[in-house]
Amino acid sequence: MSQSPPQPVVAARDLRRTYHLGEPVHALDGVSLELPKGSFTAVMGPSGSGKSTLMNLLGCLDTADEGTVEIRGQPVASLSDGERARIRGTEIGFIFQTFNLMPRLTAAENVALPLVFTNPEGVDRRERAERLLSRVGLGDRLDHAPSELSGGQRQRVAIARALANEPALVLADEPTGNLDTETGAEIMDIFAELNAAGRTILMVTHERHIAEHAERIVHLVDGETERVEQLDSAGRKDGSEGSTAAGTGAES
Ligand SMILES: Nc1ncnc2c1ncn2[C@@H]1O[C@H](COP(=O)(O)OP(=O)(O)OP(=O)(O)O)[C@@H](O)[C@H]1O
Ligand SMILES: [Mg+2]
Numbered sequence: 292m293s294q295s296p297p298q299p300v301v302a303a304r305d306l307r308r309t310y311h312l313g314e315p316v317h318a319l320d321g322v323s324l325e326l327p328k329g330s331f332t333a334v335m336g337p338s339g340s341g342k343s344t345l346m347n348l349l350g351c352l353d354t355a356d357e358g359t360v361e362i363r364g365q366p367v368a369s370l371s372d373g374e375r376a377r378i379r380g381t382e383i384g385f386i387f388q389t390f391n392l393m394p395r396l397t398a399a400e401n402v403a404l405p406l407v408f409t410n411p412e413g414v415d416r417r418e419r420a421e422r423l424l425s426r427v428g429l430g431d432r433l434d435h436a437p438s439e440l441s442g443g444q445r446q447r448v449a450i451a452r453a454l455a456n457e458p459a460l461v462l463a464d465e466p467t468g469n470l471d472t473e474t475g476a477e478i479m480d481i482f483a484e485l486n487a488a489g490r491t492i493l494m495v496t497h498e499r500h501i502a503e504h505a506e507r508i509v510h511l512v513d514g515e516t517e518r519v520e521q522l523d524s525a526g527r528k529d530g531s532e533g534s535t536a537a538g539t540g541a542e543s
Contacts, residue, residue: 298364300460300491301326301349306358308344318344319355320514326460326493331486333502334495336511342495343464345511349493350462351379363459380408384453388465390445392437398424398448399433405455423451427481443474450481461485463494467501479504479528503528 301324308319319341326332334342347353348360351367360367362378370378379385392401402420410416424430427447437445446466453461466482467475475498483504486492494505502508506527508520 297328299325299327299361300330300363301493302359302361302364303345303349304359306345306348306355306360308341308348308353308355317514319348321358322511322514322516323358324349324509324516326491328459328491329486329489330507331482331492331505332494333505333508334493334511335497335499335502335508336517340511341514342511344514346385346462346464346493346495349460350383350385351375352385377408380405381456382459384456384458384461386446386449386453386461386463386466388468390437390449392445392448392452394437397434397436398429398440398451401437401448402451402455405452409456419455420451423454424448426454427451428477443470443477446470446474446478447481450478454485459491461490461492463492465495465497467496467498475501500528 303322303324306319306322307317310316310318322341322345324332324345334345336342344353348355351360351362354368362382365378367375367378393404396404399417399420402423403416406413406416406419410419421430421433424433427450429444429447429451432440432444437448440448446469450466453463463482467478470478479501482492482494492505494501496502503522504527506522508522510517510520
């Protein structure tokens with residue numbers, strides 16, 4: 292067999308999505324995007340420019356009217372609903388702006404939820420949830436309900452949940468949108484670690500300084516890619532926010 296170039300984790304071509312609620316809204320009007328393995332991409336753009344719509348399509352939460360999404364070479368449209376749900380549950384970690392935690396479950400139970408896909412018998416689920424929560428600095432908040440946690444802590448539970456199945460792809464829609472600057476920087480440290488460990492990350496943000504943690508910024512305007520900005524190492528933040536040491540304070 293001949294060597295082919297490495298397959299991107301996600302390849303989206305010419306995505307179009309129109310919402311029909313009264314006047315048709317062309318939320319996405321022909322967007323193409325490839326996410327190479329291990330890449331870190333930010334998406335910026337005005338409110339309503341189609342950022343969340345794009346995330347939902349790439350995350351298999353919605354399907355495009357036109358265009359294709361391939362996840363690791365698999366065209367998503369050719370999959371059954373069940374197969375799509377499995378990809379969503381095992382290959383993709385989704386972090387929503389509003390956290391979407393289950394209010395009646397504890398932090399540990401929330402994190403353990405996605406493990407039903409990979410570990411239906413439930414062996415070690417609790418242990419694994421504990422390990423994930425410790426990794427985001429919440430080892431002492433395992434049995435707190437979301438309402439008993441701060442916003443930043445909830446976001447960290449959502450991140451731990453997104454990582455439960457060690458997904459190849461992490462999709463984050465404004466992961467720091469509701470957080471103060473310091474907590475936002477902590478979340479970016481976690482993302483930098485994930486990316487260093489080989490995870491592919493796509494992150495929507497309104498904040499330039501948050502986007503600068505990525506390797507490139509895709510700028511969306513009116514459902515189209517206005518431009519793709521490559522950040523060289525000079526323009527890129529390294530996750531340690533002003534500190535000179537590499538890999539500061541990373542717990543394992
Ligand atoms: N379910 C829906 N039904 C109808 N219109 C929708 C729906 N979801 C989004 N839209 C419209 O599609 C456009 C793109 O929405 P989208 O949520 O992708 O924007 P966004 O870039 O994420 O904005 P924001 O920065 O405010 O989150 C908007 O004009 C929005 O009103
Ligand atoms: Mg949005």
